[in-house]
Amino acid sequence: MRIAIGSDHAGYMLKTEIARWLVAQGYEVRDLGTDNAEDSVDYPDFARAVAQAVAAGECDLGIALCGTGIGVSITANKVPGVRAAVCTDTYMARMSRQHNDANVLCLGGRVLGVGLALDIVAAWLAAAFEGGRHARRVAKYELLEAQTSKLKAQKG
Numbered sequence: 169m170r171i172a173i174g175s176d177h178a179g180y181m182l183k184t185e186i187a188r189w190l191v192a193q194g195y196e197v198r199d200l201g202t203d204n205a206e207d208s209v210d211y212p213d214f215a216r217a218v219a220q221a222v223a224a225g226e227c228d229l230g231i232a233l234c235g236t237g238i239g240v241s242i243t244a245n246k247v248p249g250v251r252a253a254v255c256t257d258t259y260m261a262r263m264s265r266q267h268n269d270a271n272v273l274c275l276g277g278r279v280l281g282v283g284l285a286l287d288i289v290a291a292w293l294a295a296a297f298e299g300g301r302h303a304r305r306v307a308k309y310e311l312l313e314a315q316t317s318k319l320k321a322q323k324g
Contacts, residue, residue, distance in 0.1 A: 169293075172227035174200035174214035179233025179240075179277035181205055182285055186231060186275075189286050195293075198227055211235075215243035215252075215274075222271050223249040230272040231289065237276035244272045248313055251306070256280065258291035265295035267302045 171190055175183035180202055190197045200217040202209045211234035218230040218240075230250075232240035237254040244252035252272035253264035256279065264270035273292050275285055297303075 170196040170198060170227045172198045172200055172218045172221035172230040174218040175202060175233035176209050176211035176214055177202060177205050177207060178235035182277040183233050185282045186285060186289055211239045212243040215240035219244040219247035219250040219272055223247050232272055233275045233277050235276055235278040237274040241274040248317060255288050258287050261288045261292035262295040265292055266298045269297040269306050
């Protein structure tokens with residue numbers, strides 16, 4: 169499985185630990201930056217790169233990090249086909265996959281320690297979409313996404 173990962177400067181240290189752990193678990197990791205914690209960079213650039221890699225099918229899943237996880241989540245969810253979820257515990261991680269079919273996990277480098285973050289990533293990766301009644305709900309937000317895209321195209 170190929171996983172895209174990216175962060176701004178605030179998520180860099182946690183991103184590095186997660187990427188190292190993913191490789192040790194046998195995942196193929198595509199690191200989309202940033203490459204240090206010292207230079208201030210804009211989280212939307214890295215969240216977009218992760219989201220686009222997932223939406224294009226270049227990667228199966230994505231992990232995006234910033235200080236809180238909120239900014240990268242907002243950004244990633246602007247990319248059609250992406251279902252990004254901010255998770256701060258393992259229950260949220262499991263449910264985001266099982267019920268919401270999340271394909272991008274968003275984490276906060278300034279709110280999570282390494283141990284909890286790795287537990288969240290492990291729970292997220294181990295979970296699978298349950299379908300059933302949840303598929304009906306996912307279809308509803310996919311329909312909304314398509315309707316919004318159509319409205320934007322009409323406005324030109």
